[in-house]
Amino acid sequence: MKAASVKDVADRAGVSVGTVSNVLNNPDRVAERTRERVQSAIADLGFVRNDAARQLRAGHSRTIGLVVLDAANPFYAALARGAEAEAARHEFSLLLASSLQDADREARYIDLFEEQRAQGLLLSPVGETSARVADLAAHGVSTVLVDRDAEAETYGSVSVDDVHGGRAAVEHLLASGRRRIAFMAAETELRQVADRWRGAQDAVARAAAAGTADASIELIEAESLTTLGGRAAALSLFERDPGDIPDAVFCANDLLATGALQAFIIDGRYTVPDDVALVGYDDIEFASSAIVPLTTVRRPAEELGRTAVRMLLGETPSAHTVFQPELIARASSGH
Known part of the structure; x- marks a missing residue:
């Protein structure tokens, strides 16, 4: 019919x-x-x-595209929740895509949202932002980088000072008396992870320069930024001599920290926090309800999403917003 x-x-x-x-x-x-x-x-x-025909006539739709690194990560799920709520407030729909940290997949989604005449694009990029993203503005598609600062003035950005966050985490561990610190991470080429590692190293260097702590920090690489990745990386620590086990592990996100906590419980020889203090990053929803509640660095995920949408729609006076993360001390670091 x-x-x-x-x-x-x-x-x-x-x-x-x-x-x-x-x-x-x-x-x-x-x-x-x-x-x-x-x-x-x-x-x-x-x-x-026929809404597609209407969009063709208008030149754009009432949709906003959001491309995140991993939609399965609770942090990005919360970010999307904030963006969706703000978009709905302005009678826009949010379309969510996950690049899975794959640059080619990311490019395909960017092309798709442009073809669908999205009102704008919110992007958490895999690597350095490319000329392809910069070209979107010339094609009438506004772009805001999310969870990343912008290298250019052609698009806005909403980000978190992850260098400060990494520094705060390790300063907390040093103040708790920990001296053999490990930073557990994967995807170290990602800007967010690299910044946390830089901040962690800076905290140790500052303490040494001030003479307040003679500490060391090492990098432990996991296979992925997931719970399973954290568990496997932590289990590998138990192959070391007891004197080589770090007395603190700072994880690049809460998923890694959750996996590391599982590994310590499974192995049973070392307890958190008595033997090893544990700190995560992001403060995802279940960080506070872990069997040993996680000390973590909180990033305002939902507010990042809401602010990005407001920026995209021209409601914020600044083209670049940087949030300061907050250390949340819980039992896993002895608090």
């Missing part, structure tokens, strides 16, 4: 095609009785508007 058209509705209601268009797009311009007649015809015919 052929779908009803605008002309079919107009014929049924005894009005012009232009009047039907006004009922659909500018109902205030149509008299109430005429509007009711058109709406009755729409209901009788089961008419569904």
